[in-house]
Amino acid sequence: MLEIRDLHVKFHNRDREAVAGIDLTIEDGEILGLVGESGSGKTVTAMSIAGLLPRKQCDYRGDIFLNGEDLLHADRKLLRKIHGKEIGVVFQDPMSAMDPLMKVGEQVAEVLRIHTDLDAAARRERAIRAMAQVELQEPEKLYDKYPHELSGGMQQRAMIASAIVIEPALLLLDEPTTALDVTIQAQILKLLKRLNQESGISMLFISHNLNVVRKLCARVAVMQKGKIVETGTTEQVFYHPEHPYTKHLIEAIPTRELARAMKAGGVK
Numbered sequence: 001m002l003e004i005r006d007l008h009v010k011f012h013n014r015d016r017e018a019v020a021g022i023d024l025t026i027e028d029g030e031i032l033g034l035v036g037e038s039g040s041g042k043t044v045t046a047m048s049i050a051g052l053l054p055r056k057q058c059d060y061r062g063d064i065f066l067n068g069e070d071l072l073h074a075d076r077k078l079l080r081k082i083h084g085k086e087i088g089v090v091f092q093d094p095m096s097a098m099d100p101l102m103k104v105g106e107q108v109a110e111v112l113r114i115h116t117d118l119d120a121a122a123r124r125e126r127a128i129r130a131m132a133q134v135e136l137q138e139p140e141k142l143y144d145k146y147p148h149e150l151s152g153g154m155q156q157r158a159m160i161a162s163a164i165v166i167e168p169a170l171l172l173l174d175e176p177t178t179a180l181d182v183t184i185q186a187q188i189l190k191l192l193k194r195l196n197q198e199s200g201i202s203m204l205f206i207s208h209n210l211n212v213v214r215k216l217c218a219r220v221a222v223m224q225k226g227k228i229v230e231t232g233t234t235e236q237v238f239y240h241p242e243h244p245y246t247k248h249l250i251e252a253i254p255t256r257e258l259a260r261a262m263k264a265g266g267v268k
Contacts, residue, residue, distance in 0.1 A: 001202050002026040002049070002170055007062035007072070009044050009053065018044040020226035021062070026170070031196055031203040033213035033234070035249060036223035042206045045223070046172045048072060049204070050089050051079035066170060084111040088163030092175035094155035098147040104155075105131070105143025108162045115166055130165035131158065134191060153184035157191070164195065171203045177212060189216050210246075211253045214238050222246045 009019040109127035131139035177185040
């Protein structure tokens with residue numbers, strides 16, 4: 001489905017590579033977690049997949065294929081066609097990602113205006129359906145509201161609706177729950193799991209929090225200083241980590257449940 005081969009990205013104003021030769025795959029219908037501290041290269045990896053790299057500001061090499069289509073070396077015209085239609089993106093802070101002067105429903109429907117021949121009425125109907133799919137209550141009324149009239153959790157659901165309205169093959173989620181409180185965070189994770197199970201959409205879920213990834217993802221890749229240092233099933237990585245950096249991330253989760261899990265799994 002998605003295959004990354006020997007990806008390197010180095011920004012001209014940095015001494016070291018942001019991404020230093022990673023290999024990564026995501027299978028059809030899989031939710032893969034990409035974990036690491038800030039600055040480890042997670043977001044640059046997602047930008048590379050989504051075609052959002054500022055190409056004049058960096059050097060890059062390697063390969064990224066989505067269902068056989070070359071993404072890394074594609075021209076901007078092809079990337080615009082793929083982005084939104086084949087790849088949906090959800091960012092960390094919906095308040096900064098959404099246009100404050102544009103109605104919520106119109107923002108959900110925008111990708112349909114760009115990538116389909118649907119008329120305005122059909123776009124509205126499909127956007128409302130996507131908003132209902134992400135469990136936004138009374139989506140017909142919310143369609144005509146502005147972002148500031150929605151709570152943070154509702155805004156994030158609207159962003160997810162915008163990303164899935166055209167039914168992309170891959171959803172990139174860059175720290176989508178970090179700005180939300182614990183209760184809303186749990187609701188968003190449950191929503192993402194349901195969308196994956198019902199639609200079969202593949203997801204790359206990026207986070208610095210291994211405990212959050214453990215609740216959602218079947219497989220995890222751990223990233224440190226631009227490199228993938230460990231990959232495995234969530235159970236393997238969480239209960240039987242091999243790399244010292246992975247152990248450090250796990251030990252940083254401040255819960256009694258973690259202490260019991262680490263003891264049971266032999267983590268020291």
